[in-house]
Amino acid sequence: GDSVTQMEGPVTLSEEAFLTINCTYTATGYPSLFWYVQYPGEGLQLLLKATKADDKGSNKGFEATYRKETTSFHLEKGSVQVSDSAVYFCALSGSGGGADGLTFGKGTHLIIQP
Amino acid sequence: DTGVSQDPRHKITKRGQNVTFRCDPISEHNRLYWYRQTLGQGPEFLTYFQNEAQLEKSRLLSDRFSAERPKGSFSTLEIQRTEQGDSAMYLCATPRGETQYFGPGTRLLVL
Numbered sequence: 001g002d003s004v005t006q007m008e009g010p011v012t013l014s015e016e017a018f019l020t021i022n023c024t025y026t027a028t029g030y031p032s033l034f035w036y037v038q039y040p041g042e043g044l045q046l047l048l049k050a051t052k053a054d055d056k057g058s059n060k061g062f063e064a065t066y067r068k069e070t071t072s073f074h075l076e077k078g079s080v081q082v083s084d085s086a087v088y089f090c091a092l093s094g095s096g097g098g099a100d101g102l103t104f105g106k107g108t109h110l111i112i113q114p
Numbered sequence: 115d116t117g118v119s120q121d122p123r124h125k126i127t128k129r130g131q132n133v134t135f136r137c138d139p140i141s142e143h144n145r146l147y148w149y150r151q152t153l154g155q156g157p158e159f160l161t162y163f164q165n166e167a168q169l170e171k172s173r174l175l176s177d178r179f180s181a182e183r184p185k186g187s188f189s190t191l192e193i194q195r196t197e198q199g200d201s202a203m204y205l206c207a208t209p210r211g212e213t214q215y216f217g218p219g220t221r222l223l224v225l
Contacts, residue, residue: 004156032212043116043218044157044205051212089156093212101147101170102207102214104156 002027006090006105013080014113021075021108023064023090031092033057033066033073034102038087047075047088085112117141118217120206126223127196134192135220137206146189147214148181150174151203163189196224 007022035047048057053068062077073090090105117140127133139146144165149157161171165186183189193200201224207214
């Protein structure tokens with residue numbers, strides 16, 4: 001079945017550091033790929049998405065490129081802020097359970113220290 | 115605001131009791147999804163509706179779980195004879211295009 005693997009956390013960085021959170025996937029067909037973020041005490045929010053190979057999703061300074069050849073969708077940000085502290089989930093749809101139901105990774109807890 | 119509300123936000127119950135959660139999308143959506151998120155894990159798909167019809171159920175959804183969407187708008191998820199392993203966040207989501215938008219969730223604690 002479909003699956004998503006993320007680097008395990010917590011990931012602790014200093015403010016203004018460069019961020020990479022790795023995400024790789026296994027899926028049949030051509031899934032869409034997503035990054036969701038969960039800030040402390042809040043619900044899941046879409047951060048960015050990409051729907052086909054070589055697409056780049058971007059939002060709030062975060063970027064991720066859909067790499068079909070390496071089945072990856074790594075999340076990057078050039079300079080993180082304390083407010084980026086949250087749990088980040090990589091997810092795919094299009095070949096998961098329930099007609100576009102999402103398959104999520106386990107999440108990566110990001111901690112940014114001032 | 116994702117346009118999805120859930121009620122209650124928190125529920126504490128004793129093992130063996132029945133609980134019911136509600137999901138209300140603000141606007142009409144053909145599809146509605148339920149997920150479960152346990153501590154330290156990502157959300158896992160439970161079931162989804164196309165209008166009133168429940169079209170797919172995960173094997174995570176045991177016989178103690180039942181979901182309905184009687185008028186194709188709001189949905190309910192009932193858990194009968196709750197067990198401690200049912201403690202989790204229950205999330206509802208509706209799609210716009212290929213993107214799913216989540217409600218705030220109902221956090222269930224079974225004592």
